[in-house]
Amino acid sequence: MxxxxxxxxxxxxxxxxxxxxxxxxxxNIKWTQTExxxxxxxxxxxxxxxxxxxxxxxxxxxxxxxxxxxxxxxxxxxxxxxxSTPCLNFDFRDFWNQERCLNLSYNECVIKFWVFVKCAIVIRSPICRLRLYCEVCDTIQLDSLLYLCALKEVQELDIFTGYGILQCPIYCGVPTHTLNLVGVQFDDSDIAANVFSDCGVLETLSLEHCCFVMRNHLKISANKLRTFNFVNNGPYWWDYTCMFDGELELHTPNLVSFWYIGPVLQLSQSSDMLFLKNASIELRYQNTPGDLGAMVLGIRRVQELSVSPNFVLYYSPAFEKYAGDFSPLDSLSSLKVDMEVTGDHMEGLIKLLQLSRNLETLCIRFTELPGIISWESRKIDVPMISHKLKEIEIFTVYDPEKLVELIRFFLENGKFLEKINITQEEEMLDLEEFYTLHDAELACESVSISIGLASASGTVKMFDFSFWKCGSGTAGQSIEYGR
Structure with a gap:
């Protein structure tokens, strides 16, 4: 085209x-034209x-x-x-494909590209967004780019080096409201000079696949920062990874959203995230597990939390010697969990729920097919389910009958539980397994279980089970209908 x-x-x-x-x-628009x-x-x-x-x-x-x-x-x-266009997109790959037809060498093309970038920035104002993709960029070029962006008051700045060796300059103060860095290499001098130590106007910061090899400290100070995305999964160069495994110090009192992917992050005790509303933590193993307890301490005021299977696993007794002590998540109102149907994951979920005493919404998504499950439900002496939690959502890709023990656990420990909703992607269900729940000793007066099964034709079958206390036991009934 x-x-x-x-x-x-x-x-x-x-x-x-x-x-x-x-x-x-x-x-029904009818297009008309004037003379x-x-x-x-x-x-x-x-x-x-x-x-x-x-x-x-x-x-x-x-x-x-x-x-x-x-x-x-x-x-x-x-x-x-x-x-006059306020949004600038510079891609060295397109520039190189065009200019090499003029018999320019690669280095000559790089020089011409940066002249083109700087001239385009100088001749226009305002600039709302600037995106740059260039695998050949040194400290001097990047430093001059940041200087021009500060003069032009660029609102959003995206820099992607394609995992090239690009060293971040010693430039104090980020001059933009939004900064996205992908594949940028940080060296010791940059960290020591606190590149992000004076980000007065920065509101959104994204660090993705950057190189932090052998770095032990990173400080980010931004009073207006509201969103911080950190994909700590740096590129692999010469058989070693460049992900950050040092201490992260955050002075971001107005941070609202925190999204993290990588190994357990060492958050400094001096970090302040006083108004953190939502966080997403996807943990990936890297050698020996780190101290997740210290990381949780940094986000202890979070209100909405999404976690990966490894996060849940850290709360299980099997990882107790690595995880350390966990802080209560008293501000947590909404929890979304990705987990597996294994005994360790079940125990990790129980521990996590015990520390979430004001939880209102719980959503569980099972990610893998289970093998033989030996875990059994039991009653917990310490209050496990919040008095505010009345409804639980469960999403699964396999037969819900394998979740019967977990459902039994919720029935026997959820004193204020009213409803459990299960969504199944494929139409397969053995109702006999759910009838065995009639002997469960309900902690609440009554609870209903709704199971939705979607077929390839688009129809949905619903199975509703109702349980209520009846003397010393439990009575119930099931209803099936479709649409």
Whole structure:
């Protein structure tokens, strides 16, 4: 698809999206033209130029700067659009594919690329977003780029080096509201100078697959930071990994969202996340497990938490010598858990629930097919399920009958539990297993279990079980219906 066709398609899509946002239905629109518009169409057949500048800027934001410059060939009216677009996308790969046709060497092309980047930044204002993909970038070039971004007050800055060797410059203060770094290499001098020690306006920070090999301390100080994404899974160079395994010190009192992927993170005790609303922790093993207890201490005020199977496993007795002491999660109201149907995962979940005394929402998703399950339900003397938790959601890809013991555990320990919802992807269920729950000693007065099974045809079968106390035992009934 050529540029003109791409712009036409994107322009029409943007128009429809704009109509939808204004509440205007596009189903029965009849396109009409004024006499002037008809004359324009007859003379130039150029409808794109008549679009609002905001729509044109939105269309151009999907193109690289090489392609934006080429749009100047479409007509006279497009000649200067490349000088006004507020969203800049620079991709050295596209630049190299074009310029090498001029018999330039690779190094000559790199020099020309950076001249092109800096000139494009200088001639326009404002700049809302700048994205850069370049595998060849040294400290001097990146330092000058950050300086220009500070002058132009760039709102969002994305830098992706393609896992190339790019050293972050000694530049104090991040000059943008949003900063995304992918594949950037940090050295000792950068960390010692506290690259992120004075981020006065930074609100969103993302560090993905960056190289922190042999680094033992990283400090981030940003009073306005609200979102921090850290994919601590650096590239592999010369048979070693570059992920960060040192101490992370966060001075982010207004942080709202924290998303982390990697091994257990060593959070400094001086870290402050006072208003953390939601966090997602996906732990991946790296040699000996670290101290998860210290990491949990750093996020102890979180309200909504999503965790991976390894996180749950750390709470089990099998990993007690590695995990250390866990802090209560008294502010936690919503918990989403990915786990396996094994005894260790079950015990880890129980421990996690015991520390979440104000939990209101629990969602469990089972990730793998189980083998032989030897774990059995039991009553817990210490209160396990919060008095605010009344409904539990369970998602599974296999026969729910293998979850009977876990469901029995909830029935016997959930004093305020009212409903358990189970969603099954495939239609397979043995109801006889659920009838065995009638001998469970309910901790609450009554509870219902709803199982939804979706078939390939799109129909959904629902099985409802009701349990209530009856003397010293439990009575119940089941109802089946479909739609």
């Amino acid at each position: 050529n540029i003109e066709a791409l712009l036409l398609f994107a322009g029409i899509s943007a128009l429809f999206a704009a109509f939808e946002e204004m509440g205007i239905s596009t189903i 002037n518009e008809k004359n324009i169409e007859q003379e130039s057949h150029d409808r794109l130029s008549s679009l609002l500048s905001e729509i044109l800027d939105h269309i151009l934001s999907f193109l690289s700067m090489n392609e934006v410059v080429k749009t100047g060939l479409l007509s006279r009216k497009w000649r200067y659009f490349c000088h």
